[in-house]
Amino acid sequence: MRAFKLTIAYDGTSFVGWQRQPNGVSIQQLIEEACAPLVGRLPTVAGAGRTDAGVHALGQVASVTLDTDLSTTTVQRALNARLPPEVRVTAVEEALAGFHARFDAVAKSYRYRIAQGVWQSPFDRWFVWHSPVARDLEAMRRAACRFLGCHDFASFQAAGGPATDTVRTIHALEVRDHGREVMIEVTGDGFLRYMVRAIVGTLAEVGLGARTPESVTDILAARDRGAAGETAPACGLTLVAVKYDGEGERAR
């Protein structure tokens, strides 16, 4: 048995998300089914980030144990031959025995794109949230600073979310001005369900002047989902990279 680390890119538009669901096709299911013919059984594939329906990935990481002598190059080719073009295995590496993509991850980076122009490019429509309002990026940056460090993010978890330990650490949260587009990039040790999208939704409201940058501190203290902003749409979000100990950035 050998442990493998898979790096995966996907257009999440038409899937129910990473995790297996009864009501539609998940990325996890596709990867597991693509692995099955290599070992004659359906293996369990663990993903680093359980991206929601409509969320994309450039550098999702998954772990799987396979009883095979195939080279990593052949495994990659075999998986991509079976996967639909929306999902590509961009790298296969052999990992240490016991490697687990989620439990061993030390940091994850997400990117959220907001199109601010009057019209949205036809080429961006599944990948960018179109919200054509000019925002105050300086206010958004001052708000972003207040998320940095270790906090209880209960106010930014999906209502009724499963996590009981809601403390997470955010290492970086940048609001970038790309002209017609605002790009929000966040790196942390882990994220609760809908957490990135609730942070983005809150920053978006700060940018409109509907909340002050300082209010972030009170929202965090409230530990109440109702205190924070709306959950930003799934389409704007991409899991960019997952980092493990002893590695540089995996960003593409």
Add this chain to the structure above:
Amino acid sequence: MRAFKLTIAYDGTSFVGWQRQPNGVSIQQLIEEACAPLVGRLPTVAGAGRTDAGVHALGQVASVTLDTDLSTTTVQRALNARLPPEVRVTAVEEALAGFHARFDAVAKSYRYRIAQGVWQSPFDRWFVWHSPVARDLEAMRRAACRFLGCHDFASFQAAGGPATDTVRTIHALEVRDHGREVMIEVTGDGFLRYMVRAIVGTLAEVGLGARTPESVTDILAARDRGAAGETAPACGLTLVAVKYDGEGERAR
């Protein structure tokens, strides 16, 4: 009556092309139908480039005459409100009476993208031709030079193509190395049906060593579609810009 110049971007994946066809939805039809409520009749919209099914545009230009007092901003907003998100009017300008997007165009620029990596990004799959073979770009560039200037392009016209005057002038033809991707950019005074895709297909074969760069001269002289290379797939092609007298480049 006022003449308008529309600049249009579209994801051509699910359309039959620019021109009205009985067998599917065209961009021309969508633009005409979006204009109709402004003037109470279906106007005729002329496009600068008759892009084929599956071909995209960043800067298609169309002309239309409308009996309306609406501002250009309002016309743009009204058209975009009626168009599907795959098609966006990116600019509306008032033009001189008699302006015709095709007859008045002095140059058009197209871009063709070829992905050469083993796997293709899920985000590129409708916009880039995936042809995972390493090509000799220097040979392609030497071949590209032989297309420059005024030639009879009968060998590069769709078989049974309608044009009787097949002489065109190519101002620029560049083969750019973008790592995993080759980008071919061509500007000319006009293009026959399938001409850009036949040039790209021929360059692609030169890149594989299947033809010599020097053979381009013979192919042009043959005036026979069978002499040139395969027609490259539609998905890789984008109409980038159309130029008119007294204008700078319209490229985005």
